[in-house]
Amino acid sequence: MGQFAYFPHTGEDIKAMLEKVSLRSLEDLYSDVPEEFIRKEEYDLPEALSEEEVRARFAGLAAKNRPMKVFVGAGAYDHYAPSVIPYLLSRSEFLTAYTPYQCEISQGTLRYIFEYQSMICSLTGMDVSNASMYDGPTAAAEAMMMAMASTRKKSRVLLSGALLPGVIKVVSTYAKFHGVAIGLIPVMGGQTCINCLKAELAKGDVAGVIVPSVNRYGIVEDHTGFADAVHAEKALFIEYCDPSALAVVKTPAEWGADIAVGDGQSLGIPLTYGGPYVGFMAVKKEHLRKMPGRIVGQTTDKEGKRAYVLTLQAREQHIRREKATSNICSNQSLMALYVTIYLSLMGAEGLREVNQLSASGAAYLHDRLLETGKFEEAFPGKPFLKEFALRPLVPVEKLQEKLLAAGYFAALQIEEGIVTFCVTERRTKEEVDGLISIIREV
Amino acid sequence: MKYYDKLIFELSAEGRNGYSLPKNRFPSANPLPKSLTRSEAPLLPQVSEVDVVRHYTNLSQMNFGVDTGFYPLGSCTMKYNPKINEEIANLPAFAGIHPLQDASTVQGVLEVYYNMERMLAEITGLSAFTFNPCAGAHGELTGLMVMRQYHLCRGDLGRTKVIVPDSAHGTNPASAAVCGLEVVVVKSKENGRIDVNDLKPLLDDTVAGIMMTNPNTLGLFETEIKEIASLVHAAGGLLYYDGANMNPLMGVVRPGDMGFDIMHLNLHKTFSTPHGGGGPGSGPVGVAAYLEPYLPLPKVVRCDDGSFSILQDRETSAGKVSGFMGNFGVILRAYTYLLMLGKENLRKVGEFSVLGANYIKESLKDLYKLPIEGVCKHEFVFDGLVNDGGHDEVHGATTLDVAKRLLDFGFHAPTIYFPLLFHQALMIEPTETESKETLDAFIAVMREIAREAAEDPAILQEAPHNTPVRRPDETAAARNPILKYTDSKPCE
Amino acid sequence: MSKIMEGLLYSESHEWVKVDGDIAIIGVSDFAQKEMGEITYVDMPEVDDEIGQGETFGALESVKAASDLYSPVSGVVVEVNEELEDAPEKVNEDAFENWIIKVRMSDKGELDGLMDAAAYKAMIEE
Known part of the structure; x- marks a missing residue:
């Protein structure tokens, strides 16, 4: 086996370089390290594989996964991914660049982030967006900390019990260590209960309130009166949104939110076992200075050309250190590019169509499943789009076992006695009918 | 590089689009009530597929990447990003897997997590890893959460300070503050190393731990690490290793052997995954064996029969730090890298x-x-x-x-x-x-x-x-x- | 050379105070604005906020730096200089003309701990 392909050093090179640094051997490079810490034992690792062997290894690993027809959402949605996107993302100038610190040779990255920010503002109706965050749940946690930093003498953040379980867990973890108490707002009839919210707000210790725009049951929530109630207590109103659904549902801005967060995954990002996805955060203008994360702004260069730079960096961790609102020091840039290209290709009309197709499939499945007599409605009459909840009348384990055997991932138990289904535009009529006929046999 | 001055919005023309969707085979769903729908469509570009391809190709040509040329960016480890990594990560067999699928249907995925954990444990001298953090800073925060959780679970509630050298990455103090820890700065000596005499008086029962990187941000090895480790441990604190500077230690020195209890790695630095213009990265956190119960969940475990399952709950766990189990796509790339590299090339x-x-x-x-x-x-x-x-x-x-x-x-x-x-x-x-x-x-x-x-x-x-x-x-x-x-x- | 205004009191963190009855008018010194370079944003408290001596009440930001502002006196904020919201560069133009906040002092005795112009001059020349 020849020299490893990623190391260009010839024997001559090593000799010449060692000479220049006045050392005799490569070991001497570690002469400052106490002897006892230099590892002498061989590492218990596999030997190097060739590319062909690596391919074979992964073919074997891939074969251990079972391809499933996905009828679950719960924070990760199997939407159509246009072929253009992976093609453009694989361009090495995007893929192998670092954070755009040297703006003169990073105008490509900076420009698409500016476009991304613009599109997130359009979808949410908010004034300003950051350059993206890790994922939806962590973006919600950042919003929680932002609410604490923006209000005075408040100790608690309220979370709707209708948020995705993962969002509640992540925000609660951050809150625990950040020294913030979390209160859960009960759910009534499948929707965040406004009277319960008001009762909690009346305690006077609430810095922020996070509620889902489309909730864990797939229900499109009605937030009439929420913003007024929250603002009356000088707290921040935060909406957790599905950006794909935002093409049709009322925007966080229209509901009066101060901050909109969510996961961009539903904008065509492949499931890939949970990541990489991309979190987004957009806020009203007055909260700009407290917003965490990178931001790209437009300016001109010294020849008067339009140019883009990282801006408002004085808010950020590398300058503020322990005084920063957040420790985030990057964005999910390539995934922000993914979302930007997706939204360019789809436009408002394509997104509307995605919602229409998904909702039609979901409504069909919903009605047929009720006809099987194996379910009853969990929240009768509540409006939904691609995802919905039912109450199973058969044992859930038995139901799931049957589905699993048939290659269907469906009927996710989201809490005791409630399962959810999700239909995206990728599910064919045959697949939906197949699912129904399996369930009929349970 | 040429200058190209367009935004995608400026290419827009009413009625164009760049997508291809199937016809609706289902009866049309009832529209949402007006009270729940947005009043006007979002302002998004209306462009053809060709417009999109040309626009983003033009944008890419104003960018510099590792594939363009030498990138000597200190502390960022801009090494070559192997192409086989991309090929593997883009395999359709992994792209379509939902993160909540039953463990029995994702054994190949779980094996990648498990093997990767074993390999990183061997390379670092630590015992167990979580892959849930999505970036280095996220890993740092997670590692500090584990540190605090350890103290809290032992009823040692007064440990609210973390010591950070004045040469530290700016993220260290910010992560500490987010984690609810007060930052205490320890000075460097003339020779750029931590001043052990300055450290000693800082160590008491209010200290949760120290965050270090070794070699430090000056690229210098902290030669007194052994003394530092024993002083901090004697005071009841833990040692956190910022893995941003792990590259020079690969195959030579293991943080675990130097006395570090917790560390994060940047798969996008040391393990060759591309930076993507700022992300996605991956910041797995490793811990010594006694700290494993405090790692975040979910986590992959191996069952007695050799199959893999997912641990969802454990009372002592620090909690959940991201939506699912981190950036699997990035982990796949790093795993590919390690398989290609092999033990003979590690050093x-x-x-x-x-x-x-x-x-x-x-x-x-x-x-x-x-x-x-x-x-x-x-x-x-x-x-x-x-x-x-x-x-x-x-x-x-x-x-x-x-x-x-x-x-x-x-x-x-x-x-x-x-x-x-x-x-x-x-x-x-x-x-x-x-x-x-x-x-x-x-x-x-x-x-x-x-x-x-x-x-x-x-x-x-x-x-x-x-x-x-x-x-x-x-x-x-x-x-x-x-x-x-x-x-x-x-x-x- | 930084300008120093006679008749004002100064803090070690480079704020100046002009006393007007029980109101303290607070800004930053010319030395401080020079150190910061081009100021891009002045972060200010809200009217009615209570602040204590030595506590941060805001910050100056430039492109690459941020510097906290520390209150030389305790009291309640009665006015903030709203002009600076849209024109932070005014602090660069004249740091003494462009005050930042006005505070109704709760303890005028705190003023005794501040420096006069001569003492401040000596401090920054060190």
């Missing part, structure tokens, strides 16, 4: 990265100020030019000017003005994947720039000269923020 990663850094340092230290002599590890810091060309009242060339001038010669700039210990810091990290020819070319250009500075610093101060844009006005950008298209207009 060369460390050695060649250190050799390259010392080679550049020794080749330039007559023209750039080297504040601390001696062998460095994977990176080192110059404190500006020896002769910046300034005389009398005339201001000479600064580190910023050197950085900008490098762009004209087709190199990315080093990290500048960090660490904060020096005023004109230029932090250079070459990595093991750069050839001697590349390093020689860089050295020659740095020498040429030093000559220009001495003779006519204005050449540097006016730089860059041939990039698509030149020194954009950052003050104007911050004073009057234009942050979205509707507030923007093309220049005249």
Whole structure:
């Protein structure tokens, strides 16, 4: 086996370089390290594989996964991914660049982030967006900390019990260590209960309130009166949104939110076992200075050309250190590019169509499943789009076992006695009918 | 690089689109009630597929990546990103898997997590890893959560401080603050290492731990690490290792052996996954065996029958830190890298990265100020030019000017003005994947720039000269923020 | 050379105070604005906020730096200089003309701990 392909050093090179640094051997490079810490034992690792062997290894690993027809959402949605996107993302100038610190040779990255920010503002109706965050749940946690930093003498953040379980867990973890108490707002009839919210707000210790725009049951929530109630207590109103659904549902801005967060995954990002996805955060203008994360702004260069730079960096961790609102020091840039290209290709009309197709499939499945007599409605009459909840009348384990055997991932138990289904535009009529006929046999 | 001045919105024409969706085979769903729908459609571009491909291709051509050229960005480990990693990560067999699927249907995925954990444990000398953090800073925060959770679970509630060296990455103090810890700074000595005498009085029963990186941000090995570790442990604190600087230790030194209890790794640095213009990365956190019960969940475990399952709940766990189990796509790339690298090449990663850094340092230290002599590890810091060309009242060339001038010669700039210990810091990290020819070319250009500075610093101060844009006005950008298209207009 | 205004009181963190009855008018010194370079944003408290001596009441931001502002006196904020919201550069233009906040002092005795112009001059020349 020849020299490893990623190391260009010839024997001559090593000799010449060692000479220049006045050392005799490569070991001497570690002469400052106490002897006892230099590892002498061989590492218990596999030997190097060739590319062909690596391919074979992964073919074997891939074969251990079972391809499933996905009828679950719960924070990760199997939407159509246009072929253009992976093609453009694989361009090495995007893929192998670092954070755009040297703006003169990073105008490509900076420009698409500016476009991304613009599109997130359009979808949410908010004034300003950051350059993206890790994922939806962590973006919600950042919003929680932002609410604490923006209000005075408040100790608690309220979370709707209708948020995705993962969002509640992540925000609660951050809150625990950040020294913030979390209160859960009960759910009534499948929707965040406004009277319960008001009762909690009346305690006077609430810095922020996070509620889902489309909730864990797939229900499109009605937030009439929420913003007024929250603002009356000088707290921040935060909406957790599905950006794909935002093409049709009322925007966080229209509901009066101060901050909109969510996961961009539903904008065509492949499931890939949970990541990489991309979190987004957009806020009203007055909260700009407290917003965490990178931001790209437009300016001109010294020849008067339009140019883009990282801006408002004085808010950020590398300058503020322990005084920063957040420790985030990057964005999910390539995934922000993914979302930007997706939204360019789809436009408002394509997104509307995605919602229409998904909702039609979901409504069909919903009605047929009720006809099987194996379910009853969990929240009768509540409006939904691609995802919905039912109450199973058969044992859930038995139901799931049957589905699993048939290659269907469906009927996710989201809490005791409630399962959810999700239909995206990728599910064919045959697949939906197949699912129904399996369930009929349970 | 050419200048291209369009935003995708400016290519838009009513009625165009770039998508392909199936016809609706279902009865149309009832529309949502008006009270729940948005009043107007979002403003998004209306462009064809060709428009999109050309636009983003043009944008890419204003970007510099590792595939374009040498990227000596200190502390960022901009090594070559192997292409087989991309091929594997893009396999359709992994792309369609839902993160909540039953473990029995994702055994291949779980095996990747498990094997990767075992390999990282062996490389670092730690015992268990979580892959849930999505970036280095996220890993840092997670690691500190584990540290606090350990103390809290033991009923040791008063440990609210974390010690951070003055040379630390800016993220360290920020992560500590987010985690509810108070930051106490320990000073560096003249030789750039932590001052153990300054550390001693800081250690008491209010200290949760210390965050270090070794080699530190000056690229210097903390030679007194053994004493530091025993002092901190004796005081009941834990040692946190910031894995940003793991590259030089690959195959030579293991953080676990040096006494570190918790660390994060940056798969996008040490393990060759691409930076993607700022992310996605992956920041797995490793811990010594006694800290495993405090790791975040979910986590992959191996069952007695050799199959893999997912641990969802454990009372002592710090909690959940991201939506699912981190950036699986990035983990796949890093796993591919390690399989390609193999144990026989591991040590060369460390050695060649250190050799390259010392080679550049020794080749330039007559023209750039080297504040601390001696062998460095994977990176080192110059404190500006020896002769910046300034005389009398005339201001000479600064580190910023050197950085900008490098762009004209087709190199990315080093990290500048960090660490904060020096005023004109230029932090250079070459990595093991750069050839001697590349390093020689860089050295020659740095020498040429030093000559220009001495003779006519204005050449540097006016730089860059041939990039698509030149020194954009950052003050104007911050004073009057234009942050979205509707507030923007093309220049005249 | 930084300008120093006679008749004002100064803190070690480079704020100046002009006393007007029980109101303290607070700004930053010319030395401080020069150190910051081009100021891009002045972060200010809200009217009616209570602040204690030595506590941060805001910050100055430039492109690459941020510097906290520390209150030289305790009291309640009665006015903030709203002009600075849209024109932070005014602090660069004249740091003494462009005050930042006005505070109704709760303890005028705290003023005794501040420096006069001569003492401040000596401090920054050190």
